[in-house]
Amino acid sequence: MAPSTKVAGGSVLAALALCLLTGAPANALPAGAYGSQGAYSQDGADAIDRVHGEPRPNGVQAISAKIPSAADLAGRWVNNDGRLVVAVTSARAAARVRAAGAVPQQVARSQADLDLLRAKVDRAARADTGNHLQSWGIDPVTNSVVVKTRDPKAFKFSAPGVRVVKVSTSFKQQAGDVNPGDPWWPGSESNCSVGFGATDAQGNKHFLTAGHCTNDVNQAAYGESGQRNKIGTSNVGGSRSINAREGDMGVVAVTETGWNLSASVNTWGQPAVTVTGAAEAIVGDSVCHSGNTAPNFECGKVRSVNQSIDYGNVVIDGLTTTDACSQGGDSGGAWLRGSEAVGLHSGGENSCTANQDNSIFQPVKEALTKWGLTLYTGTPDPGDDEAPTTPGNPRSTGTTADSVSLAWDASVDNIGVTGYEVYNGSTLATTVAGTTATVSGLTADTAYSFTIQAKDAAGNKSKPTVAESARTQPGDTGGGRTFVNGSDYPIRDYQVTISKISSTATGKPASPFKVTVEGNHTCLEDLNISVVSPSGRWYYLQRYGGTTCHPLPASKTYSVTPATTEAAAGTWTLRIGDNGPGDTGTLTGWSLTL
Numbered sequence: 001m002a003p004s005t006k007v008a009g010g011s012v013l014a015a016l017a018l019c020l021l022t023g024a025p026a027n028a029l030p031a032g033a034y035g036s037q038g039a040y041s042q043d044g045a046d047a048i049d050r051v052h053g054e055p056r057p058n059g060v061q062a063i064s065a066k067i068p069s070a071a072d073l074a075g076r077w078v079n080n081d082g083r084l085v086v087a088v089t090s091a092r093a094a095a096r097v098r099a100a101g102a103v104p105q106q107v108a109r110s111q112a113d114l115d116l117l118r119a120k121v122d123r124a125a126r127a128d129t130g131n132h133l134q135s136w137g138i139d140p141v142t143n144s145v146v147v148k149t150r151d152p153k154a155f156k157f158s159a160p161g162v163r164v165v166k167v168s169t170s171f172k173q174q175a176g177d178v179n180p181g182d183p184w185w186p187g188s189e190s191n192c193s194v195g196f197g198a199t200d201a202q203g204n205k206h207f208l209t210a211g212h213c214t215n216d217v218n219q220a221a222y223g224e225s226g227q228r229n230k231i232g233t234s235n236v237g238g239s240r241s242i243n244a245r246e247g248d249m250g251v252v253a254v255t256e257t258g259w260n261l262s263a264s265v266n267t268w269g270q271p272a273v274t275v276t277g278a279a280e281a282i283v284g285d286s287v288c289h290s291g292n293t294a295p296n297f298e299c300g301k302v303r304s305v306n307q308s309i310d311y312g313n314v315v316i317d318g319l320t321t322t323d324a325c326s327q328g329g330d331s332g333g334a335w336l337r338g339s340e341a342v343g344l345h346s347g348g349e350n351s352c353t354a355n356q357d358n359s360i361f362q363p364v365k366e367a368l369t370k371w372g373l374t375l376y377t378g379t380p381d382p383g384d385d386e387a388p389t390t391p392g393n394p395r396s397t398g399t400t401a402d403s404v405s406l407a408w409d410a411s412v413d414n415i416g417v418t419g420y421e422v423y424n425g426s427t428l429a430t431t432v433a434g435t436t437a438t439v440s441g442l443t444a445d446t447a448y449s450f451t452i453q454a455k456d457a458a459g460n461k462s463k464p465t466v467a468e469s470a471r472t473q474p475g476d477t478g479g480g481r482t483f484v485n486g487s488d489y490p491i492r493d494y495q496v497t498i499s500k501i502s503s504t505a506t507g508k509p510a511s512p513f514k515v516t517v518e519g520n521h522t523c524l525e526d527l528n529i530s531v532v533s534p535s536g537r538w539y540y541l542q543r544y545g546g547t548t549c550h551p552l553p554a555s556k557t558y559s560v561t562p563a564t565t566e567a568a569a570g571t572w573t574l575r576i577g578d579n580g581p582g583d584t585g586t587l588t589g590w591s592l593t594l
Contacts, residue, residue, distance in 0.1 A: 067097060071112065072093040074113075074114060074140060075138065075141075083102070089106070114143070120157065130154045133147070133150075144162065146163045147162065148166075152164045178223075178261050180197070181265055182194045184221055184222065185227070186219055186234055192333075193209065193292045193331060193333030194333065195210075195333060195345075196334055198374060199374050204253065205232075205253070205255075208367050210332035211241050211244075211250045212248060213332045214252065219235060231254055232252055232259070234253075240253075243316070244316070245316060247367070249362050249366065251371055261376045263275040263377050264378065269297075272413075272415070273339055273416060274378040274416065276339040277375065277377055278341045279341070280305075285302040285342075286337065287299065287300065288300075289333055293327040300359070304321045306319075307321055318366065319346055320342075320343055320361050320362075323359075325358055326352075326359040330348075343363055352498075354573055387413075387462050387463075388460065389454070390411065390453075390454070390462045390465055391452045392408060394406065394468040395408065396469075397487040398486060398501070399471065399473055401444040402441060402444065402472060402504050404472065405438045405487075406470075407435060408420070416456060418433070420432055421452065422439060422450060423453070425448070445474045448471070451464040451466070483594070485574075485591075487499060490587075491585040493581050495578060496577045497577075501572045503592065506568065506569060508562070512561045513559075516558075518554060520552055520586055523550070523583040525549055527542055528540070528575075528579060529576050531573065534567060535566060537566065552585060
């Protein structure tokens with residue numbers, strides 16, 4: 001692959017502004033084709049420059065260049081929200097950092113203090129002969145020197161600012177498993193994600209991924225950034241990558257010693273999944289995908305199959321669309337229906353909106369057939385007769401006139417939970433991979449009773465949960481046009497809180513219609529609050545800005561004048577973007593009166 005301008009088999013001809021915290025809609029793009037703009041949009045929202053997958057804070061390098069090393073600085077890093085954070089030891093340094101567009105964090109130790117402490121630890125570590133140390137070095141985030149050891153009592157050096165952390169592992173070079181959903185790096189470029197392991201007729205090892213990640217011939221593939229831990233070679237001989245009308249698929253040959261294929265999906269902390277076979281997804285299937293970019297493991301429904309997708313610089317046929325969310329860096333990652341492989345992540349929307357095509361995948365069976373590969377699978381333990389534990393704390397998280405949303409705590413299994421069955425009375429209503437579900441098609445103003453059962457790959461099922469009762473809202477037939485979502489959602493710095501309401505109201509919304517937001521937050525001026533209609537039109541309720549913080553009222557009602565073409569029915573989405581540091585809050589619920 002070429003340098004950072006190449007995405008999905010072509011070059012980015014123009015920059016695309018991606019506004020995370022206002023989340024303005026954009027046309028479908030390959031998962032890595034995110035352009036750049038200034039550090040903030042006009043609404044104060046942070047932007048992210050995404051180059052062929054790996055998330056890179058927009059302008060981080062330029063911002064960092066404006067902050068030269070100085071005695072009152074003590075390290076810098078990019079936080080989970082894509083912001084450049086700089087450790088400072090003085091108010092003057094904090095002012096310089098803010099002026100450059102970064103976030104200052106006050107710390108006690110200067111870089112010189114840390115360097116001196118690091119040198120002392122280094123001498124002690126070199127003198128240690130106990131073979132128990134894993135690593136040591138400066139951690140700017142905690143403003144300390146961290147020593148990782150398998151036997152903390154054996155490390156004799158101690159001083160203020162030195163943190164000794166117990167670990168149970170040791171590091172090895174160039175070894176590991178290739179799991180579906182893991183990150184991998186094409187040459188010196190930003191990461192993509194592993195799709196699925198596969199073998200050829202001779203037993204050689206490979207993994208499938210996206211074609212726009214493998215378009216360079218004979219390119220080294222690595223398991224770590226910085227061209228470290230080589231896995232093998234991408235697009236061997238130039239015949240193992242397609243990014244054209246035929247599809248978006250490619251092959252990486254796994255050739256290096258110590259790298260093994262694995263059928264265990266990297267579910268990033270979600271219930272374990274072992275790949276047991278391949279399948280063709282159909283519309284309405286519940287599917288999940290694993291990829292390198294947070295939140296890493298996302299689920300949704302298939303909306304269409306065998307679609308021709310125009311990415312702007314290439315048109316690809318035969319792709320599948322879903323309503324699940326995805327981000328740059330997920331390219332090539334694994335899509336599953338339960339434990340069955342169904343696709344390789346191709347692309348999607350920059351933002352994620354309910355009831356629309358958000359993510360796109362290449363059917364995996366087409367890739368297996370094209371290159372004569374056999375999917376690498378695992379099999380459940382034939383002696384596994386242990387059922388998962390019963391899901392805990394079943395609860396209703398929201399109702400409309402025709403649907404009930406449910407959530408529960410995850411089950412535990414000796415091998416791994418593969419999904420959950422949701423029952424409406426004694427009737428199976430839906431099957432999902434995660435711990436939330438919405439049962440729709442219900443009757444207004446009617447009481448229902450739901451139970452949930454967990455299942456594993458061997459077919460064992462847990463006992464059903466206690467019944468959770470919920471009543472649908474009156475809706476139009478009951479004379480009501482107010483819809484409520486009472487679920488709690490945290491409001492976090494530099495993130496977007498999203499809550500949805502499904503309206504069954506007929507005709508047009510009232511003019512004005514009412515949006516009531518309930519919750520708490522320590523700085524209303526940090527917030528962008530908007531509601532997105534079923535048509536995708538944005539209505540701003542509160543704009544980011546101001547120098548003095550005031551708390552978000554416990555309940556605040558906004559009057560909104562709708563467009564003349566707006567319809568009342570469909571999914572309405574409330575979005576709260578927190579654009580400032582150091583403040584917290586919770587959305588405790590909201591309502592929509594149409």
